[in-house]
Amino acid sequence: MDKYSLKIGPFPQLAGDPYLFSGAAIALLIVSAIIFHYAYSTDIPKIAGIPEIPGARPFLGHLHLHAGASGKNDGAFWAVWSKRLGSDLLQVRWGNRRVVIANSFDSVKELFVTNAAATSARPRQYIFEKYVGYDMGSHSLDEHFKAQRTAAIKSVQPRQWTSFYSSLNREGDRLIANLAEQGDYGKRSIFPLKMMQIVAMNLAWRITFDKSFDDANDPWLREYIDNACLITKVRGASNTYSDFVPILRLHPKYRRMGVQGRMASQKRSKMLDEVVQGLKLRLSNGEEPNCIAASIMKEDSHLSTWDAIKASTSMLQGSTETVPSHLCAGLGGMIQGDGPGFQEKAYADILKHFPNGDAAEHAFTEESCPYIVALYKEVLRNYAILPFSLPRAAAEEVHLKSGITIPKGTALYMNSEAANHDESTYGPTAHLFDPERWLTDSELNGLGTPHCAYGVGARVCPAWNIANRILYGLLFRMVLAFQLQADPEDPPPESYEDFGCTPDMVLNSPRPFKVRFVPRDEAKLRDEVERIRMTIKG
Numbered sequence: 001m002d003k004y005s006l007k008i009g010p011f012p013q014l015a016g017d018p019y020l021f022s023g024a025a026i027a028l029l030i031v032s033a034i035i036f037h038y039a040y041s042t043d044i045p046k047i048a049g050i051p052e053i054p055g056a057r058p059f060l061g062h063l064h065l066h067a068g069a070s071g072k073n074d075g076a077f078w079a080v081w082s083k084r085l086g087s088d089l090l091q092v093r094w095g096n097r098r099v100v101i102a103n104s105f106d107s108v109k110e111l112f113v114t115n116a117a118a119t120s121a122r123p124r125q126y127i128f129e130k131y132v133g134y135d136m137g138s139h140s141l142d143e144h145f146k147a148q149r150t151a152a153i154k155s156v157q158p159r160q161w162t163s164f165y166s167s168l169n170r171e172g173d174r175l176i177a178n179l180a181e182q183g184d185y186g187k188r189s190i191f192p193l194k195m196m197q198i199v200a201m202n203l204a205w206r207i208t209f210d211k212s213f214d215d216a217n218d219p220w221l222r223e224y225i226d227n228a229c230l231i232t233k234v235r236g237a238s239n240t241y242s243d244f245v246p247i248l249r250l251h252p253k254y255r256r257m258g259v260q261g262r263m264a265s266q267k268r269s270k271m272l273d274e275v276v277q278g279l280k281l282r283l284s285n286g287e288e289p290n291c292i293a294a295s296i297m298k299e300d301s302h303l304s305t306w307d308a309i310k311a312s313t314s315m316l317q318g319s320t321e322t323v324p325s326h327l328c329a330g331l332g333g334m335i336q337g338d339g340p341g342f343q344e345k346a347y348a349d350i351l352k353h354f355p356n357g358d359a360a361e362h363a364f365t366e367e368s369c370p371y372i373v374a375l376y377k378e379v380l381r382n383y384a385i386l387p388f389s390l391p392r393a394a395a396e397e398v399h400l401k402s403g404i405t406i407p408k409g410t411a412l413y414m415n416s417e418a419a420n421h422d423e424s425t426y427g428p429t430a431h432l433f434d435p436e437r438w439l440t441d442s443e444l445n446g447l448g449t450p451h452c453a454y455g456v457g458a459r460v461c462p463a464w465n466i467a468n469r470i471l472y473g474l475l476f477r478m479v480l481a482f483q484l485q486a487d488p489e490d491p492p493p494e495s496y497e498d499f500g501c502t503p504d505m506v507l508n509s510p511r512p513f514k515v516r517f518v519p520r521d522e523a524k525l526r527d528e529v530e531r532i533r534m535t536i537k538g
């Protein structure tokens with residue numbers, strides 16, 4: 001036995017060749033170094049001055065602690081660590097991506113409002129980009145997306161609203177008729193989410209492409225909704241591991257996920273193309289359809305047809321799940337604890353402002369009942385259906401007043417759920433559903449941004465204004481027609497922290513629970529539903 005074979009033991013074939021052995025050892029070292037580097041490195045190095053939560057693992061970083069693995073809400077998870085580490089800002093690693101999270105109302109404002117331009121970018125999302133292609137909510141503001149955003153904002157300015165009123169009233173009618181009939185005029189409790197979704201989807205189609213559906217079970221509409229949901233599934237959140245751990249992009253599970261997204265996106269594009277062709281024909285025939293797509297497509301908007309379609313599709317996608325999820329989660333607050341009392345005060349406020357029996361006509365045309373305004377603000381504040389808004393990235397270096405510098409390219413999240421429950425802004429009752437805070441605490445209405453439900457800063461939801469009006473009108477119509485009651489067999493979640501059932505996705509859908517919609521005046525409601533059914537089916 002020579003001296004080499006003693007040392008190398010299990011590799012006898014190398015034993016006779018010292019050069020071959022040292023070459024293999026060096027190769028092994030290099031591979032190990034590469035693997036080690038790959039396992040621990042991040043796109044942006046650790047940022048000085050911002051605490052990192054402990055427990056990172058090689059390759060995954062902190063992903064295994066987030067909703068994609070734990071099934072628990074990331075907003076609540078970060079809030080706990082922010083308190084534990086005594087810092088409003090936190091940093092974590094999602095695979096090889098460094099992420100900074102703002103966890104208080106003030107830190108959200110400083111990062112995203114004071115530094116609005118510097119935080120206007122969106123991080124890249126591998127699956128979405130490769131399989132679906134970007135939309136407004138997922139792309140940084142380059143020349144195309146800036147133009148789309150500007151056109152989208154213009155299309156929902158208050159001066160456009162008069163053209164939306166008839167659609168809004170019609171969908172308000174549809175909601176009341178569906179709730180009355182499916183709930184057998186208060187005799188049966190029902191799961192309301194689907195009915196809210198139908199109304200929001202119809203409304204979204206009306207105001208984006210001037211398309212309407214008499215029957216919510218229309219197969220074309222159902223196919224569109226199914227595809228839209230599949231696309232939402234591949235938007236980057238802590239469940240899309242392959243966005244952050246590149247090697248996983250080879251894994252069949254993530255490829256399957258992407259391919260599903262791509263097929264859904266192709267189907268959606270084909271369906272939208274039919275709609276756009278129809279709209280173009282109407283425009284060329286001199287018609288003036290009242291909708292976002294038509295107003296964007298008009299020649300003076302300076303957008304290419306591609307940009308116009310993209311902008312309208314983003315608006316359609318942005319509105320379909322947010323409005324019903326908020327409304328439905330909000331019903332939870334209105335039917336438990338002090339909720340029934342809030343409903344009665346809201347009803348009294350409606351009657352005070354419209355004593356002549358014509359209140360329903362005013363549901364969408366003005367926001368004259370302060371109690372309903374307070375109700376929708378609280379629904380938006382308390383139930384963070386987009387618990388960390390949509391992800392942002394630093395478009396340039398961000399300099400904070402504490403002296404911390406966040407490098408360009410860092411992914412940035414606003415913990416909207418924590419900011420919306422920050423006791424230093426909303427007081428000791430921050431964790432409760434209490435619409436009256438908006439009536440009694442005048443400082444809250446002077447905050448600039450009253451809550452973070454629509455995001456804040458340069459990428460704030462372009463439709464927040466009309467979304468407020470839609471929520472106002474639909475809450476108004478429900479409170480006017482019904483007393484909403486909980487079903488003891490199927491009660492709503494008690495806290496905003498566990499209201500959702502998809503915490504691993506960008507949009508946390510409300511958990512299903514039942515509501516009994518008891519008519520305030522059954523005979524009158526039956527007459528109203530009969531009138532509605534002359535024109536609207538399901």
Ligand code: HEM
Pocket residue numbers: 136137138149152156314315316317318319322323326386389390391392452453454455456457459460461462463464466467
């Ligand atoms: C209650 C209803 C709604 C909520 C809570 C909501 C919330 C949000 C949030 C949090 C963002 C990301 C903001 C940010 O990055 O800071 C957003 C973006 C967006 N929303 Fe809304 N939204 C609602 C309704 C709507 C409606 C009705 C539309 C269209 C008619 C819409 C269209 C969009 C679009 C296109 C974006 C992407 C904007 C961009 O990235 O520049 N949203 N929304």
